[in-house]
């Protein structure tokens with residue numbers, strides 16, 4: 393089949409919820425993707441921050457194949473070794489005590505919302521508790537996750553959503569404090585905002601939120617779906633923030649993860665401390681048919697093993713300053729096209745004064761895949777195996793793109 397046939401037929405049958413690029417991807421190798429015509433693309437989007445290990449990692453694919461040969465699915469009514477191993481490794485990496493596996497990030501957020509309400513209900517026996525979320529946040533597309541997503545355009549047609557959600561301004565502690573009442577049960581935020589335009593949390597903001605939550609017994613909930621799993625150079629982004637007492641890690645009470653934790657199989661999770669677990673979810677409160685089945689748990693387990701065996705976090709820590717420096721170089725060279733560089737580690741954004749769609753498309757024609765975030769931010773969330781020479785290659789292509797755009 394030619395790419396045109398595939399695109400035409402796909403457009404006839406798939407529900408039109410995406411305006412897709414005219415590219416049909418077929419296979420991948422390391423940092424590269426190939427389309428059906430054999431054209432090569434250096435990939436700085438990783439399936440939107442999913443494919444942390446890049447493409448075709450042998451240890452990973454062998455682990456999945458061997459699990460497929462044994463057992464793909466069973467029910468959560470039984471135990472399985474892959475679920476036990478994945479739970480042990482993920483809670484350890486996340487500094488949390490308990491985990492529930494989901495099939496997506498959105499469902500992990502649903503789990504956090506239910507945990508927050510149940511925790512508060514257990515405490516005072518009343519309902520109508522409130523959750524504070526952030527403007528310009530993104531937490532997913534289900535009715536619950538949409539309710540806490542700070543983008544009125546995504547929410548409007550689907551109202552009424554779940555109630556008692558208030559929106560504060562990100563990185564503005566006073567705006568959060570102004571919304572706290574006796575009914576506030578949780579504060580939910582991305583440690584680094586992704587879809588909203590790559591905005592890292594200020595250290596003072598996170599410190600202030602932690603103190604506020606401790607003082608009022610409010611649950612601090614981090615959405616680490618995009619920024620977690622090594623992307624910022626720590627296993628989870630909050631681990632790279634310093635506390636008031638100088639220790640590392642502004643630890644939330646609960647967190648949601650997904651995207652890179654299974655390197656491409658549909659899996660997410662919500663995690664919590666023992667204290668929260670003891671006063672919230674009990675048998676019958678939550679469940680999932682597929683959630684944490686042997687196949688996806690084998691993927692989570694293999695991904696975490698490969699992170700330590702192959703020094704994935706070390707790679708991000710060592711290459712990220714170079715990546716930032718090179719992107720900053722572009723921002724300095726093309727001030728009429730680039731307003732600002734932002735980000736942490738391998739989660740970088742260039743806020744543009746020119747059309748981000750044009751930059752993405754010109755990059756594609758030159759063999760570079762990037763995506764947008766917000767309305768005017770060029771987003772780069774590459775596989776975590778990216779090397780300095782990959783950075784050089786990507787930045788050289790972006791340099792050509794910005795030079796063409798600047799010439800008009």
Ligand SMILES: *Cc1c(COP(=O)(O)O)cnc(C)c1O
Pocket residue numbers: 496497498499501530531532533582586587615616617618619650651660
């Ligand atoms: C992608 C994303 C989600 C939603 O995850 P899905 O797997 O698409 O349901 C939620 N929060 C953040 C921060 C995300 O980046």
